[in-house]
Amino acid sequence: MGLTSDEVLALAVLSAVLLFAGTVWLWPRLARRGLRAVSGRVALLLGTQVALFAAVGLAANQSFGFYASWADLFGQEKDQGVVVDHLPDGSPLKVVDSRRVPGAGGALPQAGGRIQRVDIVGRTTHIASPAYVYLPPEYFQPRYRTHRFPTAVVLTGYPGTASALVEKLRYPSTALELARAGRAKPMILVMLRPTVAPPRDTECVDIPGGPQTESFFAKDLPDALRTHYRVAEKPGGLGIIGNSTGGYCALKIALHHPGVYAAGAGLSAYYKAPIDATTGDLFQGDKALRNRADLRWYLAHEPAPDTSLLVSSSKQGETNYKDTLRFIERVEGTGRTRISSIILESGGHNFNTWRREIPAALEWMSGRLIGP
Template identity: 65%
Template sequence: MGLTSDKVLVLAVVLAVVLFLATVWLWPRLSRRGFRPVAGRVGLLLVTQLALFAAVGLGANRSFLFYGSWADLFGQEQQLGVVVDHAAGTKDVRVVGTQALDVPGGSRPSVGGQVQKVVVEGERSGIASPAYVYLPPEYFQARYAKRKFPATVVLTGYPGTAENLIKALDYPGKAYAQAREGRMQPMILVMLRPTVAPPRDTECVDVPGGPQTETFFAEDLPKAVSGMYRVGTKARNWGFMGNSTGGYCALKIALHHPDRFAAGAGLSAYYKAAEDVTTGDLFHGDEALRRRGDLLWSLDHGQLGSTSFLVTTSKKGEGNLKSTREFIRKVKSPAQVSSIILDSGGHNFNTWNREIAPGLVWMGERLSAN
């Protein structure tokens, strides 16, 4: 049974309730003095507290998906165990699994689309990362056999897992529904986490002497995906979207690479690269590189392309309201900026679930299939 399964949560709750009732029932019998009664009371209290803690923890994880699996909880990297051949002629994207969408008729790709689990190998960066690729139903239909599709890179936050984008935020389901209802054109989603050099948070920076994360996302990833799937190679064919750290990365990559991405959407994004114990020394004393990681500074001092940006925040509950408004103010023509500002909403999955569908529609309006 998986860490996020309903069965595990129900079992934990039932166990906690049973132990609580057992404690109440047995307490009078253990009220005497002596080693054994005292040890019994301590043991009952301990196991009951542990059961309650486990039930609460599992419930919280079920809601917010801090960890996607038992292996993730205990620090094991299952996905990175996929072997990638480096022999000449090997494709940059390798499919290692597929799954259907939970929609009517979803077992057939031409009806429900398909999510492919892949490994992407960066030619220039040397980074290999697991990802999920959502292909809409139209991709498998005969009448679209020669058609290309727009694509959007979607990143979760740090230290999230790519599974969060499917299980907790349901990007594929939302994209399917919006296209089916005619609100957006069919679009390919390339879903992964920004942590391509785990456990380090590289903030989508090309670290001097370290992981070349920006190169991977800005150059290697779109090139590899376009070589594997029917996606164009022009900026108008590509968008970038994410939440939290992924939102910062989306805005950063779109801002600094307008020749590769036409649009960037940052949900609950921040606007300056974090520098803490999880990132290590990202810039190695290079002040120019540090300033480049400050998006507000870049808007003032860099040359803007005709990129479209979407930023989101809330008047109550988010810590990025002031900086988001400053970002909006600093975006100048030929770039464009749009926003979603909720009355209230915290930095969590519930808030992002309210923003993803309109964000995907916005993205679809700014990308072209050809």
């Protein structure tokens, strides 16, 4: 059973409940002196505590997607995610499998769309990353066979898992519901982690002598999508959205590459790349690169790009609230870059908050991308 499976979480909760009940039931028998009685009390208390902490930890991991597998949890995942060759057939994108959209109904893709798991290799950066691609029902319908669809790249936080975008944040099913209700255009969604060189958090920076993560998202990923899918090729057909670290990446890439991404949405984003144990030295002493990664500095010192941005926060529960207000003010001062916001009264830095924001964010994104 996988680390993120509901069965593992249910087993942990059941174990904690049974051990608690056992402690209450057996305590009178162990309420005496002697090594045996004391050892029994210690064992019951320790077992109950371990089971309780395991249940809480597993529930938190389910909600936030910190670790994807047992190997990831215990530090055994060492794959750096960087390759030197392309896929065997020379294509930068390969479909691994295909499945239905959760809760969509209908066995045919023309009715409920499809989610494809793909492997992507950057032609210039040689970065390899798995991803999930949601194709709306219209993509398979005869009347749309010549149409190119607006496309949104969707990024997780750090460390995050791409599958959480499908199963926990429910991006594909939300996009499908919005399109059926006429609130959004049918869109292709390309869902992946910003952590394309795990376990390092590259913050979507082109690191000197290291992974060229920003270039992967700005050039290689759009090129790979155009080779395999009917994505909109004209300027204005591609957007990018993310939460937390993915939100910072989305805003930065939209600001730095307005000719590629017509819109960027940062849910619970921050506005400056951190430097910590997970990132290492991102800038290698390059002050210009460090300044470029600071979004407020960039807006104050570089020509304002012609792009649309969306930011979100909450008055209670999010630490980025004041920074978000300052960022909005800075963007408004450019007179060229457009800014919108979602501000909740309360909501923490978690999946529940982002699920409340995603429908409005996708509707906003749809209104800023060209498409059928």
